[in-house]
Amino acid sequence: MSTFGKVFRVTTYGESHCKSVGCIVDGCPPGMQLQEADIQVQLSRRRPGQSKLTTPRNEKDLVKIQSGTEFGVTLGTPIGMLVANEDQRPNDYSDMTNYPRPSHADFTYLEKYSVKASSGGGRSSARETIGRVAAGSIAEKYLKEAYGVEIVAFVSAVGDVSIDRDPSNPEFHNLLNTITREQVDAAVPVRCPVESAAKDMIALVEKYKAEQDSIGGVVTCVIRNAPSGLGEPVFDKLEAELAHAMLSIPATKGFEIGSGFSGIKIPGSQHNDPFYKDETTGKFRTRTNNSGGVQGGITNGENIYFSVAFKPPATISQPQETASYDGKDGVLAAKGRHDPNVVPRAVPIVESMASLVLMDALMLQLARSASRERLPKLNGSA
Amino acid sequence: MSTFGKVFRVTTYGESHCKSVGCIVDGCPPGMQLQEADIQVQLSRRRPGQSKLTTPRNEKDLVKIQSGTEFGVTLGTPIGMLVANEDQRPNDYSDMTNYPRPSHADFTYLEKYSVKASSGGGRSSARETIGRVAAGSIAEKYLKEAYGVEIVAFVSAVGDVSIDRDPSNPEFHNLLNTITREQVDAAVPVRCPVESAAKDMIALVEKYKAEQDSIGGVVTCVIRNAPSGLGEPVFDKLEAELAHAMLSIPATKGFEIGSGFSGIKIPGSQHNDPFYKDETTGKFRTRTNNSGGVQGGITNGENIYFSVAFKPPATISQPQETASYDGKDGVLAAKGRHDPNVVPRAVPIVESMASLVLMDALMLQLARSASRERLPKLNGSA
Amino acid sequence: MSTFGKVFRVTTYGESHCKSVGCIVDGCPPGMQLQEADIQVQLSRRRPGQSKLTTPRNEKDLVKIQSGTEFGVTLGTPIGMLVANEDQRPNDYSDMTNYPRPSHADFTYLEKYSVKASSGGGRSSARETIGRVAAGSIAEKYLKEAYGVEIVAFVSAVGDVSIDRDPSNPEFHNLLNTITREQVDAAVPVRCPVESAAKDMIALVEKYKAEQDSIGGVVTCVIRNAPSGLGEPVFDKLEAELAHAMLSIPATKGFEIGSGFSGIKIPGSQHNDPFYKDETTGKFRTRTNNSGGVQGGITNGENIYFSVAFKPPATISQPQETASYDGKDGVLAAKGRHDPNVVPRAVPIVESMASLVLMDALMLQLARSASRERLPKLNGSA
């Protein structure tokens, strides 16, 4: 379905060649200052054409708020938003390629809908993510203003070049504690804030570009200052919602939180995060954070951090042997030049989806905590 | 929330020390043969006490169908099911430990609910998974009877012992093509069907047991014969729902589908799965399967395979330094002997959650395809 | 579907001849005192066999809480509840009547599910309402303890005997302001608190009983002390949710709120409810209440009142000419003696569904108001 969230909800529409892409954000708290400029920042960060490592098309992607605000303040009613598509001409069927593109969604969309759209797998286009980023920007603004939450994503791996994100590495946690979006964006064009790794990544992407090939990578994201108590036990654990959100981003193949896949090698006695009381704040903290900020599906107040694997872009600038729609083996010709690596552009998308998950979990928890507060006190209890 | 699914829906209840655990399955197709014995098989596979590598408690876990079937056939109405808890005595608060257990859910449940339950993080108990497995068994029976779907999970790693699940390894795909539950269960007690790895895993678990420690692992799962066209574009991609389902299982820290995290290192020209037409069946197939059976969030008819990372069990048989509820540093004493590795028991839980995801996606797609079939044919189209 | 509510959610299961009927209540605020006795009160009020005007079967209907509470306090986790069915034997198909009973659900269930259940329209049984009443009792307890909400329903019409519920009648509003459940139950056995009408209703029911026939009626319900601001604009207006809830009760045919169908005859100048400020409480009130406590789908703090029409019971103690399952005209013989009028038993069901609607709307609004409170103040605004 095209709706995400239970209380703070976003519904998106749009594919590559239609009139516009957009979304409706339902359930936004009223009384928050909100202007198009607040939303445009992340939209611009996700645009292609920002550097030589990304695709040369220059989409404008200017968002227009349709409803739900007045005099720059949210009303609490649904916020409609749209971004016009500049290229609105659907391809004529006769011009359409005869091949379902390998590892694209052309074939599966046809299997699902039995309609051959000119865009192939229309909604699987990166352009669809505009609605998510617009919605996520609103969630993020709330989280920051009301709770001081900070959400920062960055590229942690491209191909076989990776920063060390071992959960026992103090430098990695130091990075998670301090990294800012400014630092990420300064690492032009790979958005990897570790200088040595960034340099190698750039070289690697250039190599694949030269070879008319593509390569994937990993985006790591940290959420700082999230309140404790967020996430619903059982099916809607916070990490389950995050995994859902991240695997819904095009081209993703994996998700891990906290110690993740490397955590399987750490014995329980080291993996367990011991508690202590921070005397300054009076809050319980954990001395290590292998849990990644969630325990039993619920936030504990520590940094939430997770990583998302992106496969290499399926569109490459070289011919491919594959079958045509009528079942004959042939060669799909290459057309134009394509982005060999999209993970830098995925950074704001990951941040946006994380914002949506956290915001929805927060509002559900506020319903619970506010309802509990109205009950008469029990004898001898909190 | 405690409900999973949109059309085929399961809602669960229950924690460790209450009267029973159970679930309601809503939306089951009518007219399917179903008896308690169909459900008991997987419930028994998830029970502790099946071997020396697992916990010595012997739960009976006999399921009782309350409603929704008659004369051994589903009516289409909700299927209520429950399993009695043998140990129903909540602990007295005075006996309760003074420590929130590290990397358990005791602390986060208290943060969330502001009620100190005797079971600590009650719903985070493995016992909660009984409802999922009962529900998943029904979904799986339908998928098998109606579509011949086969779902088999197995242990692919424990600690640093792992089978080779590189997507370019033909033996790995051969395993995915052929593995059966009988083979998995024959690999007592680790449920790893690769003999050499299994032997090393057993040795490793014994080592951690001797050290009063614990260790995590990976469960890999394959879904064979899934129809193409399943999964909703955008937010509810099949892999997003699978990731959601898997990360909702207690103790999970990661999920990957198809090439997963290793796919980031494979250039697009190799990662793309070329199409061909299988002349025997008339179906489109892909020559490789780095996609893991999903493209653009929708199944393409190939094997769906994915892996799930489980952290080491947080309950260990050695004392731990940590803070007490009143904020003082101290030592949480060890109590009893505990299971050093739970991944073998997770196998049927992974299978069950996969069944729930696939069944729900299937019913949504049936609504779409059946509605499309009723429309008048378009000129010159399918 | 068998789930009601978005944040405070109930899922029910069970039909006439299965092992038990029950429900899972998900999203209940933690920290509320709750025992089985709290729930049993309303369950007993809905039981048949309470007077000579109702059916002679004496169901025990003792509820057993399975989970979600400890030491008599809610944990915040799902509350499983069940009531055993005493008669659990499904009828053998060979004994089953050959006729789909007129105006029952036997025929439509067969059309929907293509399975002929021994109970005919199994889930359309009044027995299914046990789960709703159990869940509603919990919601109601919260609403009363936390907000002082009072919900009282009563019989306002049977056949052509009716109390005057004209919205311009001050006595009607006086009744709404003061009526208690004790007064309703004292009006044995019709639960109509207006003495003269009650007398006529009893006579009317006796007449239909003697004629082996049945008759319908109206239940009116008032909700006092509901907070203002509840109900979601557009699709989930409070009156829309109430109408949904009420029309989901078996045998209902109509719903009206405030002035209802009689409001169509009142000119706007009289129908509009003028505001005034109550100097004692400082709250805005309306001088009249034709709106029935909701304006634009949102509560305004006045009494919410509505009425629900119940058709005559379809099961009657006389033979009926109708077609058999094989399409032949024939006569469905009468069996046993049946309740000629069920509206008194519907009273606690109406109250329970009203509680569920209000509780869910309240929790959604708490999410909104609590989220708004955390935002920095706007210049020159509240």
Place this chain on the structure above:
Amino acid sequence: MSTFGKVFRVTTYGESHCKSVGCIVDGCPPGMQLQEADIQVQLSRRRPGQSKLTTPRNEKDLVKIQSGTEFGVTLGTPIGMLVANEDQRPNDYSDMTNYPRPSHADFTYLEKYSVKASSGGGRSSARETIGRVAAGSIAEKYLKEAYGVEIVAFVSAVGDVSIDRDPSNPEFHNLLNTITREQVDAAVPVRCPVESAAKDMIALVEKYKAEQDSIGGVVTCVIRNAPSGLGEPVFDKLEAELAHAMLSIPATKGFEIGSGFSGIKIPGSQHNDPFYKDETTGKFRTRTNNSGGVQGGITNGENIYFSVAFKPPATISQPQETASYDGKDGVLAAKGRHDPNVVPRAVPIVESMASLVLMDALMLQLARSASRERLPKLNGSA
């Protein structure tokens, strides 16, 4: 919330003074011919300014499809639609009236959101219904093309002038069997197809107009050719969903289906609808239709008919005594001339909401029936 439906889903946005109003329709069957002209028909029928009995403003309300179709055919992806607002200037706060308008949503919106919007109760505006009508037009087109469903609503009462809609009146059923939209629209301007009543209604509306007052009415709707088996037992009975949908329309106060409120006076022996087999079609029919086409919440294939009560418009052309926002008694001055009766304009809105309900129920049932068909046959059963 601003979303309606489970499988065929519409989400709307927009209020009076924002840039546009619109909606996203998610879950539409692919492969259906759809153009803006298909949607414009009903949008134009709901427009004000169509006759002297309605408001003089002339909104253009031209819908623009943004996505989800290509070459005039639905893709199966979300259909974004919008209609520009011509008057987009929010009022300045200083110009804003000092009074919450009686029986409008100004007060309750302020209570709910704590933001004073220039439009008062923004989303309670009739303009919000544009999104519903656009979405309903798509649902209706499908229902007609795929199943031959016909949905026709008409005005059955204005003030105390009413047609005879007694369920035992054969002329009423004759009307339900034959009425067309053309006949309804020919009854300018009241949309009441019974000539004598229409004449009296016109006179009545003119009278209230002259008195600067307003008056309500009833819209009755019939759905012909709906398949049997639609509607979910228990909470989501078809009549419950219809009631929900209708009471979500602005200004509605009541709903009744089949015999409705008058059914309470009919003894069961007459109210029950006996079955017979129609030898021509081979289908089961009922000789009477007091049930209104639903039994146990599920359609039985007979005409579904229901009525909706609309209160008099709250905006009247005469001054009103009421309290200002600062709590002082005063007089809200009349401004301009207003529509004394809006029920004719409600006709397409009622039809649209009915379409949405039926379409969603149909798709859910298709999921069920299609899933059942894939199961192996049971011995000795259908």
